Amino acid sequence: MISQQNQRMLETRTAPYFIKKYHSTTLWSAIERAANEERSAYFSSTDGLGRIPVDIFSIARKKGIHVVEGGLTSNSTMGEVECTTRGFVVRLVKGVPKGRARFTLAHEIGHTLFYTLGKHQVGLLDKHELMAEESICNGFAGALLIPAVSLVKSIQPQQCETAHSLLWHVDELSHRFDVSVETFLIRLQSVHWSYAPALLLCFRYREHSESGRDPKLRVTQSVSLGQGSHFVAFRNKTAARIPLRSVQTLFSAWRNQLVAGFDASGGRYTWLQSQGILPFTRSREDAVLEDVRISVRESGHWPMKTLRVSTASCLYSFKGWGERDAYIVSALIPEAGRVRSSP
Secondary structure (H helix, E strand, O other), rough: OOOOOHHHOOOOHHHHHHHHHOOOOOHHHHHHHHHHHHHHHHHOOOOOOOOOOOOOOHHHHOOOEEEEEOOOOOOOEEEEEEEOOOOOEEOOOOOOOOHHHHHHHHHHHHHOEEEEEEEEEEOOOOOOOOOOHHHHHHHHHHHOOOOOHHHHHHHHHHHHOHHHHHHHHHHEEEEHOOOOOOHHHHOOOOOOOOOOOEEEEEEEEEEEOOOOOOOOOEEEEEEEEEEHHOEEOOOOOOOOOOOOOOHHHHHHHHHOOOEEEEEEEEEEEEEEEHHHEOOOOOOOOEEEEEEEOOOOOOEEEEOOEEEEEEEEEEEEOOOOOOOOOEEEEEEEEEEEEEEEEOO
């Protein structure tokens, strides 16, 4: 089934152009092919092809792209690309985490694929064309930094059996590929998951994306895996409405320890009822049982159901981050047979 978002993208000029350029039948396959071609064009089997993490700065350098920190023309972006008479210039925001900088550079390289001889091939871009190109560049960045073959080989089934072990494995793999956990979650959706059903959610403190009001801890990503691929918590839904009380408590506990609204040290945090907020580690099993209300696909519809799930959560923050910078990733594994209709 094609989502409404993907259907709208296919109705633009941008998506069909990209599909045709890479001689593909679907947008997903075009993105995969573009990423594979970029890696193989600049790395041989002896100097980095297949090596993890992908050396994205070497790819940019070999493509003749000049990468600089700072000097952005907009304060609302993490990076930007400019096509000049002397080639492409990519500007990145200073002082961001390495994983985020790597993703931003890969994303901006994606924009260069829409140019031929210094001219953008789609032409004048309206809001829908811009959104389509941004979405393609996001997908391309994930595919470039996290090759599908390497990702599949890296997943260890025995490390995905509990909510805590799954969450730790996701964290571990994101470090291996040198990307943020958020980037890794997006890429994880492209992998066929034959292990225990699970739902991975990412939360950020945000206003509703459509109304621009009511700041709360909201779902920004929902990744369903395995037999649980028919479970979803839709974007914008609040942690309070799901409800995931462990997520709300973790966020509140972390926010209470901020100094003048900012994290003084940064780190990965979890919360235990007996001990409060603690560093997130491999050995500390922090999963709790909760009853949550999420949507379950049934005959093309998405009715709300109540599920008993085992939940583990980790809050990610860096030094100097505030409530709008940090994010929480939660792993939910449904208990067998514990699904019932919600009123």
